[in-house]
Amino acid sequence: MDDLSLEQLVNSISLEFFNKPFIDYVTFNSRLRTTGGRYIPSKRKIELNPKYLLEMDIEEFHGIIKHELCHYHLHITGKGYKHGDADFKELLKKTDSPRYCRPLPSEAAAFKFQYNCEVCGMVYRRKRRVDLKKYRCGKCKGKLNPI
Known part of the structure; x- marks a missing residue:
């Protein structure tokens, strides 16, 4: 999807759900890692993560666009x-927009280590190894065991 078709998609979603046109800038930003998109108020610009278009379904991507359009339309009208x-x-x-986006499938597989508490059963997923002699469960202070 190129920038022109992205602008047309965002404008059509804006007209459909907000009854207002989107007249500013929208681009893809491949450097976004932990979020589906962001709104920059000083530039009145929406940046979207292209990985969500590739890895997730189109409804999730439309939800991210609606979420960012909520930021945009409230900002330009002077509301919170x-x-x-x-x-x-x-x-x-009102617009049935998601509060948060779901994590990407490629990012969910990034956790190499899993630990569970022997007392409460809480599961911890970590990218790095945890020193089991030093760290305990944050919920009940129980001992952690690798899964």
Whole structure:
């Protein structure tokens, strides 16, 4: 998908769910790692993670676009556009937009080590090895065992 078709997609979603046109900039940013997209208020620009278009279904990608459009439309109207603001939460519900995006399948497989607590059974997934002599369960202080 090129930038022109991305702009057309975002504008059509904006018109459908918000009844307002999207008149600013939207691009792909492949450097985004932990999020599906972001809205930059100072530039009035939306950046989207292209990995979500490739690895996830199109509905998840549309949800990310709707989420970022909530930030955008609230910002340009002068209302609370941040995650904790009541206006933002209300618009998310009204447009049926997700609060957070699901993790990518390629990132979920990145956890090499798993530990569970012998007392409460809490499971911890880690990319790096944990020193079991030094660390305990954060929930109940029980001993951790590798899975």
